[in-house]
Amino acid sequence: MGNCKSSSRALLGKAHVVPDAEWRMQDFGKTHVPDLEWRIHDFSSLLETGAKAATSATFHCSGYNWQLQVIPMHKGTGYETPYVALRLMTSPERMVPGHTMHVVFELSIYNHSKGMYCGCKASYNFHFKNSYSKEHCLILLQELLKSSAFLVDDSCVFGVDILKIDVSSPEKKAVVVQKKATTVQNLFLQKKGFVKGTYTWNVNNFLELDTDNFVRSPTFEVGGHKWYVGMYPHGDKYSTDCISLYLCLDASDELRLDSEKVFIMTLSILDQKNGKHLTATSGLWVCNKGCGWGWPNFFGLKKLKEPSGGYVVGSSCVVKADVTIIGSSNDG
Template sequence: MGNCKSSSRALLGKAHVDPDSEWRMQDFGKTHVPDLEWRINDFSSLLETGAKSATSDTFHCSGYNWHLEVSPAKKKRHLEVKPMHKKAGSSTPYVALRLVAFRPSLVPGHMVHAVFELSIYNHSRRMYCGCKASYNFGFKNIFSKEHCLIPLQELLKSSAFLVDDSCVFGVEILKIDVSSPEKKAVVVQKKPTTVQNLFVQKKGFVKGTYTWNMNNFLELDLDHFVRSPTFEVGGHKWYVRMYPRGDKYSTDCLSLYLYLDVSDELHLKSKKVVVMTLSILDQKNGKHLTGTSGLLVFTSGRSWGWANFLGLKKLKDPSEGYVVGSSCVVKADLTIVGSSNDC
């Protein structure tokens, strides 16, 4: 299951909690063929990173690009499990999935209503099981609701869902309707499944820090973006891009992103899996504003970050300490935890 030569069709099904706290999976059947089949290798290592989530690389379906995100529970010492996601009304830690629209593929003013199935592969039954869901995706509303599939403890002790410390997740998009002035109709065209593998290192994470001191912040062209000098972490070139008055995705906020430089010779089949922290330093009070990601896949020219990182009102407030005189300081912390490839 999930190797590059012969990929089975991993389909996700529905999991829910009954009043007696038992759980069941609903099989999707042999006809379920996902648009994305995402194999997470070394799943226990993913938990050990403490990351709040892991996000797949993009996959394409019917004119739009998407990501699949999994939110596991956090594994601590002595196999104690601290939940990062709990089902409403339950204290049981769950593995949750959600569909994420790739914002640049959306159009302002358009609402994309998607019907989809989120799934996990059952190796014993040789089929996917999971839940059917729907969501209205918009230019500033790209994350679907999180859907709990399976209790984390059940996944960790299961020989049906976890094989060789790897599990396979999937998503199939069944229907897309677009509400727009043009009333655009979208036909979901089936094509071969996109197969991705995520590998998490057991040890030897590569870490790096870069501090970007802007001493002429107020003299910069604040209506556009500014970028830091290029810096190197893990043998690869990175830079930070800031939109001091926000990009087209923001709402009265400064936008901040980390880029893997397009000149970097990182091969498309060997993408880096990174946890990043971006900070704007409070130079007066030491109360720095920080955003930390889950596991993200980077390839040359790719960026991740936050459109609404810091409200413009707080940025301009001298008492907050984010801009002192004409000085603004941004810090980037990167940890390369693994790699990703497509089959």
């Protein structure tokens, strides 16, 4: 790409719309050390999965848990061609209503020719019900695929560096960003031989379930791991008048320390009358022990319980989980 700031603008051409007004690619310099270095091997396989996003395993910084998400074919309003975009995510567990965390960070991709990261500086207000930053475009997908500087042996390296955290909460807690050694993660994607599994959970007493409690299915196995579907029938604390559905690793599951599984999941509530099932499919996720993945606002409770919908018949609700293991992840 040469000089990132000038040439990335040139790549857009007259027909393209700049993704956002403050978007600029810049060199961060050879002394730039990210908090997370995420190496995605077999990048073309990521595109072939059709996944909307790939999310790293958790990394830790200044008392919080974070993840980096890559959106390989991001297209926004006015975009003529897709961009590779990044966004930062945090775990909302430590946040409560009224708790806001203003974070300044840098998102980047490694330029092998220059030996340095190239990217953009961003900021975002994370709060109780919003743990995802906006997407920030880094490079046109077509340019990345042709680049010998950013894509080497079908692999590319992304980074995130957290610069500042300001917390507004009832406790007015100050956070000092503590720099430490870079966390390195590797994502390996398979081209074939995916391991797939399906589990159907018949919730026969759905309408009688306690409104506040977490309900879990029996355990089932896919890819050598034990899973279960978790449900908050009336929504968890992050939802708004919706049922919450999650796929979780069973606590008894023993994850290998040298390699974690990478998976895509689909959760569905089956329409028992009309066959118009409610379905949501995730991007790529890395198995972390004790984690759950899903949707706090899976579907509105009022529509879910409408007799004409067929999602709750009598007091029966049927939930289906489809899990596909498509790769592995390990620490570098």
